[in-house]
Every structure is written in structure tokens, then in C-alpha cells.
Amino acid sequence: QEKVQQSPESLIVPEGAMSSLNCTFSNSASQSIWWYQQHPGKGPEALISIFSNGNKKEGRLTVYLNRASLHVSLHIRDSQPSDSAVYLCAVSNYGSSGNKLIFGIGTLLSVKP
């Protein structure tokens, strides 16, 4: 049973700062790792995914994956108040019964003006 853990539970940063969120997973053979953003009263929205070891950059977002240490991190450069939301890490397990995403509990990010 795949386990996904996120830290910290909550994070407060000033506007313009870098936000750093962490996620560990239990199965090194897991396929892609996804980050989703969820605003209050809404469903999660996919932000970025990574499959290979190393980093991937999209706009203000950078993701780092280290499969050996079962760790992935999300970094948001120049954080804005509109980035305030819950961030969910999800690990993809794709098999003969289709693809399943296993989610962590999330990190609540608050960006203060």
C-alpha cells in the first residue's frame, strides 16, 4: 500500500518569498508524482508532474525528484497571495486495472501581502 506524506502541514510566507513544500512516498517504482492545488470549496487542479530524477521547471514552479530517497519537493518562486491554497502531492500507480493516484494530506500555504 503506497503511502504519501507531506510536510509541513502549514506554511506562512511573505509575498515575494520562495515557498518550499515537501513530499515523501513509499514505493520507488511509483510512476509520476503530481502536485495539485486546491482552493477552498473547489476541486484540486493539477499544477505540475515529474517522472524522472532531477528537476523540472514551469514558470514560477520548480519540482525536484529523488527516487533513491523517495522524496519530491515543490518550490514556488515569488509567491503571491493568490497562491494561498492547499497543495496536494499525489503518486501515480499505473497497472493492469488502470491508473490510480494516491494523495497526501496536503500542505496549507498562506502568502501574506
Added chain:
Amino acid sequence: GGIITQTPKFLIGQEGQKLTLKCQQNFNHDTMYWYRQDSGKGLRLIYYSITENDLQKGDLSEGYDASREKKSSFSLTVTSAQKNEMAVFLCASSPGGNSDYTFGSGTRLLVI
């Protein structure tokens, strides 16, 4: 662009009642999912379906039934609502493979 619609948005039920939640998508996605979101417990998979008339159990399937009679719709039934139960049920769809999910806005359930 497509849309995924969940109905109803809010659902108040009584203990022991059978309750049905509906989800429709017009992306023509093959795979659909039902997740339950509780405070402090994250999203947990209840049922998913990789094609019309297919059903696969998730980790939290006990106490629920699901139905996928059309490719575009996926319904979830709470077979016997538990008193003081409060959760958000999220429906999602995906083209399949290693693609991302598109989520609906959720159905908020309260059982009194």
C-alpha cells in the same frame, strides 16, 4: 474546453438513508473516479472505472456502490448514511494512462 459537473453540491441526509451522488463529464475521458475528502485525512479512493460498465474498488469501497452506465457519467451511492458523517465527495476524470485528473467541485455531505 470541457467540464465535469457534480450534483448535488450539498446533500443533507438522515442516518440509515441511501444517498446517490452524480457526476457528468464531457471530456470524453475513459476513466472516472470517486474520492472522499475528510479534514486531516486527505483524499481516499472509493471507486473508479476505466470504461463504461467497468467498476474497480478503491481502498474505501465498503459502504458504497457505484455505477457507470454511460461513458460520460459515474454515480456513487452511500448505502447507509452514518450519523454525524461529514465529508466532501470529489469526482474526477482522466483520459487514462499517466495523465492528470480533472476534478469536479465536490458534493458536501452532512448526515444528521
